[in-house]
Every structure is written in C-alpha cells, then in structure tokens.
Amino acid sequence: MPLHIRCGLTHIACCCLFLLGIMISPPQTLGEELSREAVVSRVRSDIEFFASDDQEGRGLETKGIERSAERIMAEYQKFGLLPGMPEGSYRQPFEVTLGDVVISEVSRVKLTAPNGSTMDLKLGDEYQPIRRGKNSAATGGLVFLGYGITSEEDAYDDYADIDVEGKIVVVIRREPQSYDGGAFKGTATTSNAYIDRKLELMSKAKAAAVLFVNDFASCPTPEKDELATPSSFGNDGDTLPFAHVKQAVVDRILAATPLKTSDGSSFSSLREVEQYIDTNLKPVSQELTGWSADVVTKFQANTVIAYNLIGIIEGEGPLSDETIVIGGHYDHLGFGGFGSRTPNRRGEIHNGADDNASGTAAVVELARRIASGPKPRRRMVFICFSGEERGLIGSNYYVKHPVIPLADTVAMLNFDMIGNLKNNVVEVNGVGSAMEFRNIALNADNATPINITIIDSAFAGSDHLPFYQKGIPVMFCFTGMTSIYHTPDDDFKTLNIEGAVSVIDYSEQLLRRIDELEKPPTFVSAQPRNRRAAVRSPYLGIQPDLAASGTEGIVIRSVREDSPAAASGLQTGDVIISVGETKVEGYQTLIETLIAAKPGDKLKVTFKRGDEEKQTEVTLGEPRR
C-alpha cells in the first residue's frame, strides 16, 4: 500500500508542504553563502518552532509531533533531499507500544462472602489490575497467605501447612520486621520482598490469582495506602492474575471471617495479623472459609505508529556508495508521565527545547549545508528519529530496517541535547569507536572557535548506540546535563542558540572530514567493563537515564518498587552524585562501586533533587536472580 494513502497525505497536501517549505526558512539558493546572522536566525526559528507549545512536547500520541514532522519534511523537500523510503516518502513507519492499558469494561474483582453476599470492588479506587501478573482471569476460594514468603535463612515459611493450588491468595507487600535488628536483614530489603520473587513462589504453588495488599509498616494510614499503577512493577508478566487491593477491603473480609491461630489468637483486621506475624515471626496462612473471588485483570496493548524521517543526499565519485548517517531524535515526552522527572507535573507540556529540539535543528541545518555546498563524496542520510524517549525504538528499528545497507554505512553522527553550550565546550562522545576519529575531532576543533571534551566511550543512551552495537563508528555531540532535563521547564528561553550554531559549525567540520577520508573509518569496539560482574552486584533498584547521565552524576529514570533505592527515598529525577566515598562520574563508576560492595552494606548516597543537594542511606539488597 503506497505510504501516502496510509499516512493520509494526498498529493495536494504534498504540494502544500512544498509551499510551506518555501515560507519556513529564509530563501537561500543552493550554494549561496549565508551570513552568520541568517544562519543563527534560521536555526533559532527551527528550535523555537519545535519547542513551542503547539508541538505539545512532541509526545508520540500528540498532534504536535505530526506538525514537527511536517516541518522537517518540508525542509528536506526544499533542499532537495531524496525521500528515504522506496515508495517515495520520507516517513519510515514503525509501531511503538506505549504500555498496556487496563480494559476497564471487563476487568473485575468480585468477592463472595460465606453468606452469599458479594462485593464488586471499584476499579482504581478499591482495586487495581497490575500488569506484572497475567493478562487473564481466575475464580477460586480465598486463602490468607501472609507475606507469601519462604525463607530458610529466616526459618520462615508462609507456604508451610497450606495448599494454595487453584486458590486466590491474599498476600501482604514487603516483608516482616523491617526495623533495625529485625529478621530478614532488618531495614535492608531482601529478595524475599521482591514482587517477582513472590509471584514466582505463588506460581510454583499453582495459586490461581493474587490479591496484593500494602503492609501497614510502610502504609500505616488510609492516605498512605495507595494502589500501585498498572505498570508500576513492569509492563509485562505471565504468572497469575494480579490485583492490588486496598487494606480496607481485606479488613472487611477479616471482620467477617477472623483469622485464628493454634495458640488461640484471633485477628479481625490486617493490622492485627501483621503485628502478630511481625512479633512472633510465625505465619498465619489459612483458608478464608466460605469466601471466593472472581479476579479478571485484562489489558490491551496501547500502540501508536511513529515515524523516522529520512532524507538522502547522494554522493559523487568512487566513494558514493559509502554512506554516513546524520541523526537526532525529534520526539519528546509530550504532557509528561513516562520518562518525566517530575511525575507530579503530569499534564504540563514538556517542550524539550534542549532535548531534543536542538539536535533536530542540527540535523536539518546540516542537511541544508550539505545540500547547499559542494557535493559530498559519500551518500549522506539524514534521519530524525522517533521513539527515542521510549528506549531508542526508532533508531533500533532503523538498524533492523536500514534504507541503505548497514554494510555500506561507514559512520554515524548523533545530536542529542546541544542547546546548553557552557564555557564554549561541547562533549564529543564515541571518539574511541574509530581509529581516525581522534584526529578528526581535534582537527575540526582547531578549525572552529569551539572547544571540545573528548570521550572515547560510545556507551550513552541515545540514537547512536544501535549503530555502534552494529559495529559502525559513531560520534555523539552533547552539551551536558541540566537540572531542567525531562521536566516541563526545558523551554526555548533557557537555550544558548549561538552555542547550538557553534556546535553545528563544529559538526559540519566533523562530517566533511569524515567524508574526506580515502578509506572508511576503522571501527574499534570497546565493551563496557565488568558486564557480568555487574549482574551479580548487590541490588540497588534504580534504572539510570544513560542519555542524561555523565560526569555530573547518574540521573534516575525510574526507581523499582520495593527496592533498596525505594526504601531510601530516592526518586525519579534525582541525580546521584556520590555513593559512599566515591564520586559517581558515569554509570560505569556506579556499577564498579556496587560490585565492590556486598548485600546489607549501608552506603551514604549524595544526590541532587532539582537544585538541592541531599543525602540518604541505602542498605544494599541481595543480587536479583
């Protein structure tokens, strides 16, 4: 099916786009020298456009990203770039799953009491389906299963003397005695508390479904008793239907059917039974006689079609079959939520001026310059990637579906966050990925007023990484991390536009010097050190944002629920500066610090939240299996 029709663009729209192109950037005939002012003004106009509220933070589900795409394609067209796709379009479509969403019409938790009365719980208020379980349904008798833990080390087993096969189990979150000197390594979070560990045990015991409830130790009041979001524990799972229920729901069951113990105790509330287990370290697992439940936790994939925008300038001469890719992502966080460092400001436009309206403008501007200048020797493929914020999805898709064979792709230049040039210094990452790159980077530096910091490693989370992992030499320009990164405050007015143009000037030098090479750059592979050791290291429980992390610390993209990091109060968006006595200068340093430590170690963590510097203590957990 021709792409035009699929993406709804008619020939008339194409013509409009063409006309639009003429209006957008100041008219420049190909090969004409433009003044610096004119160049700065057209780059400024691009960045201002991409970062404007109209673009709605260029979220994948927004109309704004479509408007940005049209602007990019209009410039490609105006400067005569050839459509990258065989059917004559610039758009390379691919699907992005934005996470599973609950099917509220069919999801359900209905409890039936011994007297036949029923409780149909309210979705989002009394219960929440959790995606880490299974996209499925189950019916069965209810069993109270304590914390759902089996631990030889602590001589504690909630599964002793109870058969939960085919039953729906009620399980308390976390683990007993999470206080100093307590069992289960006291305040440290042991793997017994990990969701996956609990699900694994329930699944092994053939339980039919789980009703999960917050422990009172961490959620002592109704206000604190918050239901997790459907994807809090991950966006996939296939063990058993998993519903998070409010403590009040379990209290209603126990009020009607108190739990009994062999020593004659009786508990008609969750708080009481939890205190008993905590005090005596004795399980109280038993059938909730006469109770049954229907648990339906149904999800559907929420997907969108996103587009890489690909324009080509052919080379001339014997090297014209060799290809250089110039790229940067144009998507961003839209109205917040996933990836935002300010979860509490969901709904606000995350304009993404630095990230990555600036890099998108670099790709477009370099395309103009190459199109307007002397014909290159090699083919140049300009790609504005999408789906980067969701995990480099667009660039990974491209290297699996390249429009030009990767074997002919001899280098890749990536631009991600070049809008905050400070002290006239830009970071050039990946220089170690080819033998010739250090000279090229330094010579380009001598040819321009900017200064550079050379970083050999290519291990930074942005769109050059999939190319590097395919054995293609890469360089990645970056002006560094900012405190407003991935917040609604990453706005146009905060940028250094002159600085961005200086980075582009420098990058044009890089590009032309690669093109002058008689032979393709020689790829040099460098594996991150200690990869396997990292897997065995004590558990912290953060997901770093590699794109933002650098010499100024590790930016936390997300904190795993029930992890040591969560227990220490670390949050999404915090920037870890030091751990113990070690200054964290990149992900590698953090990994090495963890490898050198052991489970149970208490480490002082210094971090930045916004502009404020703070400290906390983390008690490292056992390695996750």
Ligand SMILES: [Zn+2]
């Ligand atoms: Zn970015």
